[in-house]
Amino acid sequence: MSTVKVLVATAEREVYRGEAEKLVAPGAAGELGILPRHAPLLSELTAGELRITHGENVDEVFISGGYMEVQPDVITILADTAERATDMDEAAALAAQRKAEEELASRKDDVDLALAEAELAIMAQRLAWLQKKKKH
Numbered sequence: 001m002s003t004v005k006v007l008v009a010t011a012e013r014e015v016y017r018g019e020a021e022k023l024v025a026p027g028a029a030g031e032l033g034i035l036p037r038h039a040p041l042l043s044e045l046t047a048g049e050l051r052i053t054h055g056e057n058v059d060e061v062f063i064s065g066g067y068m069e070v071q072p073d074v075i076t077i078l079a080d081t082a083e084r085a086t087d088m089d090e091a092a093a094l095a096a097q098r099k100a101e102e103e104l105a106s107r108k109d110d111v112d113l114a115l116a117e118a119e120l121a122i123m124a125q126r127l128a129w130l131q132k133k134k135k136h
Contacts, residue, residue, distance in 0.1 A: 004036040005074040006052055008061055008082055015082040016061055022053040023075055025068055034070055041070040047122045049129060050077065060085040062129050064122045085130070 001021050008016040023034045026048030034041075045068055050061040066079035 002036040003054065004034070004038070004072075006077075007074070008050065008052075008063075008077045008079060010066075010079050010082050015079070015084060016052065016059060018052070018054065018059070020052045020054050020075070022051075024049075024051040024053075025077065026050070026063070027068075032068070034075055037072045038070050038075075040072070041068070043068050043070075045077065045079070047125050050082075062126055064126070083126075 003019040003021055004023070006016060006018055006020045006023055007014070021036070025032045025034070025043075026046045028044040028046055032041075032043060045063060045066045047064045048062070050063060052059040052061070061082050061084050063077070063079040064081040066077060066082075068078075069076045
């Protein structure tokens, strides 16, 4: 079966580099399924799970949003934040969610409030995803 090169990176680090037979990403308009030799595409990504399939293996990465560029032989994902399921720490995720909740409670103006609500929503989604992965 043919494969496509995949790179997932943030401004700070490379999170994943490898080959894939299929990639599923959380696009702004819904899930995007990408196979080798896909037509060129540029898409905004929302918070959610990347599933990178190679043979029987599926690598899972949680992203908080970003952009994906697809070329026939390479997929590049530039994420705001990204963590592999195997690297996530539930205690740290809970602490981050509590911190976001505290920041939300202390916000006074609407601009800060909207940002804090968005951060809390991403933290809650990240924690729910991590807990779902631990059950399986």
